[in-house]
């Protein structure tokens with residue numbers, strides 16, 4: 199996971215965050231072992247900002263990858279680990295099974311290692327799906 203985190207940190211260097219000055223990178227590991235990264239891209243109309251996590255999902259899916267085993271998120275400008283926002287949790291859950299791992303950290307060595315199922319419970323796509 200630290201290797202995936204290093205990819206996320208590298209991706210965060212490309213963040214376009216002139217308004218928040220809060221750079222975030224995400225690295226998604228597909229079930230077939232490929233890594234897809236994203237960074238946050240802000241807009242002067244703040245609500246149009248796209249988070250790093252959703253950027254990584256859009257990139258991976260556009261390359262034909264739809265199933266992910268793990269995600270790392272690196273927030274360069276926060277000491278504390280930064281978890282994905284609610285919108286990103288739902289988008290991630292579309293392409294990750296509940297036991298897929300989400301690993302996040304800030305600029306310190308502290309990391310949080312959880313599952314998408316813990317971050318996004320009662321998921322209508324997986325947990326509540328009719329068999």
Ligand code: THU
Pocket residue numbers: 215218220221222237238239240247248249250251271280281282283
């Ligand atoms: N941001 C992300 O890209 N991912 C997160 O998990 C948290 C927040 C971005 C959105 C915005 O550009 C900046 O961080 C401040 O919220």
